[in-house]
Amino acid sequence: MTLLKINHLKKSFNKKTILKDVNLEVDQGDVIAIIGPSGSGKTTFLKNINLLEHPDSGSLSIETKKIELENVSTQDELWLRRHIAMVFQNYALFKNKNAFENITTGLIYGKHLDKKTAQKIAEEELKQVNMLDKKDFYPSQLSGGQQQRIGIARATALKPSVILFDEPTSALDPELVGTVVDDIDQLARNGQTMIVVTHLISFAKRIANKVIFFENGEILAAGTPEEIIDHPKNDRIKTFLAAVSRDK
Amino acid sequence: MNWNFMFQSMPKLLSVLPVTIFLSFIGIIFGLILAVPISIIREKRIPILSQLFDIYISLFRGIPIIVQIYIVYYGLPRLLFLLNQNHPGAKGFTMPSMIIGIVAFALNSSANVSEAIRSAYHGVDKSQYDAALSVGLTKASAFQKIIIPQLIPNFIPNFTNILLDLIKDTALVYNIGIVEIMGQANILASFSFNYLEAYLDALIIYLVVCFVFANLLSLLENKIKKHVFA
Amino acid sequence: MSLSEIIKNLLSGLPNTLFILITSFIISSVIGLLVMWVSLQNDKFSRVISKIYTGLSRGTPPLLVLLLAYYEFPRLLSFVGIDANDWSKNFFAIFGLAIGFGGYMGELFRSAYNDIDSAQFDAAYSVGMNKKDVLKVIIIPQMFTLALPNIQTMFLSFLKATSLVYVIGIADMYRDATTLANASQGVFQLKIFIVLGIIYWIITLIFEFLFGLYIKKHNYS
Numbered sequence A: 001m002t003l004l005k006i007n008h009l010k011k012s013f014n015k016k017t018i019l020k021d022v023n024l025e026v027d028q029g030d031v032i033a034i035i036g037p038s039g040s041g042k043t044t045f046l047k048n049i050n051l052l053e054h055p056d057s058g059s060l061s062i063e064t065k066k067i068e069l070e071n072v073s074t075q076d077e078l079w080l081r082r083h084i085a086m087v088f089q090n091y092a093l094f095k096n097k098n099a100f101e102n103i104t105t106g107l108i109y110g111k112h113l114d115k116k117t118a119q120k121i122a123e124e125e126l127k128q129v130n131m132l133d134k135k136d137f138y139p140s141q142l143s144g145g146q147q148q149r150i151g152i153a154r155a156t157a158l159k160p161s162v163i164l165f166d167e168p169t170s171a172l173d174p175e176l177v178g179t180v181v182d183d184i185d186q187l188a189r190n191g192q193t194m195i196v197v198t199h200l201i202s203f204a205k206r207i208a209n210k211v212i213f214f215e216n217g218e219i220l221a222a223g224t225p226e227e228i229i230d231h232p233k234n235d236r237i238k239t240f241l242a243a244v245s246r247d248k
Numbered sequence B: 001m002n003w004n005f006m007f008q009s010m011p012k013l014l015s016v017l018p019v020t021i022f023l024s025f026i027g028i029i030f031g032l033i034l035a036v037p038i039s040i041i042r043e044k045r046i047p048i049l050s051q052l053f054d055i056y057i058s059l060f061r062g063i064p065i066i067v068q069i070y071i072v073y074y075g076l077p078r079l080l081f082l083l084n085q086n087h088p089g090a091k092g093f094t095m096p097s098m099i100i101g102i103v104a105f106a107l108n109s110s111a112n113v114s115e116a117i118r119s120a121y122h123g124v125d126k127s128q129y130d131a132a133l134s135v136g137l138t139k140a141s142a143f144q145k146i147i148i149p150q151l152i153p154n155f156i157p158n159f160t161n162i163l164l165d166l167i168k169d170t171a172l173v174y175n176i177g178i179v180e181i182m183g184q185a186n187i188l189a190s191f192s193f194n195y196l197e198a199y200l201d202a203l204i205i206y207l208v209v210c211f212v213f214a215n216l217l218s219l220l221e222n223k224i225k226k227h228v229f230a
Numbered sequence C: 001m002s003l004s005e006i007i008k009n010l011l012s013g014l015p016n017t018l019f020i021l022i023t024s025f026i027i028s029s030v031i032g033l034l035v036m037w038v039s040l041q042n043d044k045f046s047r048v049i050s051k052i053y054t055g056l057s058r059g060t061p062p063l064l065v066l067l068l069a070y071y072e073f074p075r076l077l078s079f080v081g082i083d084a085n086d087w088s089k090n091f092f093a094i095f096g097l098a099i100g101f102g103g104y105m106g107e108l109f110r111s112a113y114n115d116i117d118s119a120q121f122d123a124a125y126s127v128g129m130n131k132k133d134v135l136k137v138i139i140i141p142q143m144f145t146l147a148l149p150n151i152q153t154m155f156l157s158f159l160k161a162t163s164l165v166y167v168i169g170i171a172d173m174y175r176d177a178t179t180l181a182n183a184s185q186g187v188f189q190l191k192i193f194i195v196l197g198i199i200y201w202i203i204t205l206i207f208e209f210l211f212g213l214y215i216k217k218h219n220y221s
Helices: A042-049 A074-081 A099-110 A115-128 A144-156 A174-189 A201-207 A225-230 A235-247 B003-014 B017-044 B049-062 B065-083 B097-122 B126-134 B139-176 B181-190 B195-229 C003-011 C014-039 C044-059 C062-079 C089-114 C118-126 C131-174 C187-218
Strands: A002-013 A016-027 A031-035 A057-062 A065-068 A084-087 A162-166 A193-197 A210-215 A218-223
Touching: A002 A042, A016 A042, A016 A193, A016 A218, A031 A042, A031 A201, A042 A162, A042 A193, A065 A074, A074 A084, A084 A144, A084 C118, A099 A115, A099 A144, A099 C131, A115 A144, A144 A174, A174 A193, A174 A201, A193 A201, A201 A225, A201 A235, A210 A225, A210 A235, A218 A225, A218 A235, B003 B181, B003 B195, B017 B049, B017 B097, B017 B139, B017 B181, B017 B195, B049 B097, B049 C187, B065 B097, B065 B139, B065 C131, B065 C187, B097 B139, B126 B139, B139 B181, B139 B195, B139 C044, B139 C062, B139 C131, B181 B195, B195 C044, B195 C062, C003 C187, C014 C044, C014 C089, C014 C131, C044 C089, C062 C089, C062 C131, C089 C131, C118 C131, C131 C187
Parallel strands: A031 A193, A031 A210, A084 A162, A162 A193
Antiparallel strands: A002 A016, A002 A057, A057 A065, A210 A218
């Protein structure tokens, strides 16, 4: 069942085209990994989906609603963000709120839940990521891995249809990557629909059921992990994967 | 409003602008000369001296400049008198107000500049010093070639603020008898009570002077940055 | 005059100074927030206006601000038909200082705002908050904490500016107090100003201590 459909997403900035004409179909339960060289527009693409940046043109259908992206109304924007959540590369936890409040803030001000319900949900989420004992800690008192797990909890608490991950592990020390990867894997097993921008090819292979290769603002190829990573047909993809594995 | 008066007073006010500039510049230069050893002593935490200077800085930054000016005005002649009581002519000596102004501003700015040096110094990445030593530079060379060149661009914005504040504070010295812009403005205005016009003229001069020096120092900062960091 | 008499005399003027200090600082902060808001607007006109006001504010000697406020503000008001001759001088000092320093406060808030990581905005929007809530719940609290050290410095600058008129008044009062010979003249005045200096120094230390406590309590980094 198609959950999210993105049509002809285009974005330019200062006369430079950043996103050429991006089309994507996401089914319920899909875990889509987006790989590609830096500067290709992967992060911009994600930010254009939950409208942190505004597309020049295109349309987006999610569940039963279709939204023209050219001049989105504030109402639609807020509605969209209740259905599509994001996890950031630098965690971006609210610095002036502790772990617990980082989760309740979105529930209270974004989803307009009452305080008690929000607190209950926050407790559940913290339990899920085994961080209940850190609920009063401020971001500055937590490690990168801990902060990212709270970041994930903050997103899942909203019970969104889709979660967007922007290079969730690239700011982490290597030994902390494992826990976060496991958390994301668990979400996938639970059926959460996700779009993950990552440069960890092994991660992409492990959790994704679809892989997209992104370059120069457009999707160069899309397919299963075996098709794109194991048996790439495109030369650009071959070069890219070779360079990435050399770095290891 | 008397535009004619404003127009005619302007050149008369500008004629004392050199006094303002002279006072602030000489004041801050002596302040800078004093500030360097003070900063070094405080950074090295030399016992007794650094604590004394900590108090020195706290005093000069905590006491309003007008009070400092009056303390020097009444205190400096007294101090010199006490030190030179047996000198013939000591009793009749009156100290020129200009010297008092310079001393007051030198002491005051030495405290502020010392703090500016300190914050600029701490703004330089600590590992720069370690790296310099690790490739074989002596402590002195490390400072001279690596630390100080990076310190200076950090220092200039704070120095600019201190200088501009000093220029504005010269407006207070008419109280001790120096005829600079404010003093001249008061003199001109007293004839027919055109205070507003005279003050506005003075305001324009201060604004222009501050604007000019702020931009000059900013250009200097950029030039030095280019030179140091390419 | 004995030392204790001097101290009593000088302290009698301080409550007024502190009153002017606190009221003008609060009003100036409000003006500063307004200036910051204007400077962040997207149209060129707003940004130019805020830049001009800030430039005026930072280029004007505090003494001139006070003199203009005391002597000419009433005149200005009379042009608009308001008779301000009976209004307390304090009122003009307060507004003079507030407007005169408004540019500094605006700069202070603007740079604190710019120091906030832009990802904080993204994260707040991404959980579905609207602009008003993003500012109220996430951004402004952080801006305030970042600005605290500079707020402390500005507050102390206000203290020194507020003292100007009071001190000049004292100096005028005691200028002709003695008729002794040249170099020994002025011992009395020296005593007065040293005592006054120490009083202000102590007040500054007290405020630095109070601010320090507050900053420590509210610092989450």
